[in-house]
Amino acid sequence: MSVTVVSLALMTAVTDIAYHRVMGRWEPNARERLFLAALELYAERGFEQTTVAEIARRAGLTERTFFRHFPDKREVLFTGSDGMVGQLAEVIARAPQESLPLGAVAEALGAVARPMQERREGVLARQKVVAAHAELRERELVKRSKLVAGTVEALEARGVGPRAARLSAEVALGVFHVAFERWVGADGETRELPDMIAETFAELREVAVGGGVPAG
């Protein structure tokens, strides 16, 4: 399966592309073409060995246009990550009143993660490229910290105190990260991601019970 096909599904799933009506002065979907070209080139010869000019050329555009669509060379692979923040916050807001903070976030993460499974191939392809380059991993950490910030906000909107909200969000996203890594790393068995998230939260309870008390 080509990277292109994978990426197409990936990007269309996470971004909000403004399609031109018909054939205009330029080919449509410039943003998507740039995304695909970037993913391909990063995978082929590496992130640092790829220039923005090359990406733009493969997409049939100019370097300047690349920077009109993406603020920098890394962000092209992280389009749509902001959407997940809003999505997560939304689901947290709809959680039942009696839910405890961590439980609400755990549920919401499971819900947000569910649709990711349908584009597993695409997620893996992108994850492989990101994992292979420190600069891209760096940006992914930023994405994660935005998820934490959005979660804190959503929890506080539910009336959770700032301290508990911060701690719950930080821990919950840590758990999610671990579960996601396990899901990505699960080659043979294609377990359900929401299940792995729930399972990891269960492990958290076991691990946390013994760890709270300072060991003598």
Next chain:
Amino acid sequence: MSVTVVSLALMTAVTDIAYHRVMGRWEPNARERLFLAALELYAERGFEQTTVAEIARRAGLTERTFFRHFPDKREVLFTGSDGMVGQLAEVIARAPQESLPLGAVAEALGAVARPMQERREGVLARQKVVAAHAELRERELVKRSKLVAGTVEALEARGVGPRAARLSAEVALGVFHVAFERWVGADGETRELPDMIAETFAELREVAVGGGVPAG
């Protein structure tokens, strides 16, 4: 209190500077001078508004020499962070055999955090600059992920399984991050950082188990 004084104490505490014997051909401590110049300039006019050439000039050096000491413009503020990774791993390795994973990491974080209190002023000065610029915050996330990786390794060396090690490390550093933020934000009351870490781990137990949510 001048930034310079603060920074001096900060950097000498965390880095391993190779001093010249006596007065050589050049002034000694080029690396430290660059660090100080960078911190000052980032604080004065901001990170993006500061060029590497300016930093080097203030340090009495050239731009090229800056890049001989630091791989990039950000890393100058993160010298010595690798040292903390090793330090943390070392303390974890020395934890008593019967310690549970999260407990061992909690203890180690407290131990590593203790000496930070003596240079609170310096830590705050640097933290203020880092917090003010997205690019520097990004790099700090990398530092944190290195701490996670080092912790995982140290736990596995103790015989902890990879899954529990990963989860414990991720969660523990999340807790540490929250505690550190609280410590930094505590203006009036100068609480002990190790105490705040222990306290936050205790909160984690409550939050994770769901046995009562502390009001923020």
Next chain:
DNA sequence: CCCGTCGATGTCAGTGACTGTCGTCAGCCT
């Protein structure tokens, strides 16, 4: 049907981060 505006792109000329290469010169070693 013509015309003015708009939006997406191209073109061009920068700035600044970062690198490769070579030259310089004290201190050290033999």
Next chain:
DNA sequence: AGGCTGACGACAGTCACTGACATCGACGGG
């Protein structure tokens, strides 16, 4: 003394990223 090394300067080059301006099809009003 003479060679070696280590830390630095000088210089040229690449590339990420930006600002300013031009271009031209689409679209709407007249």
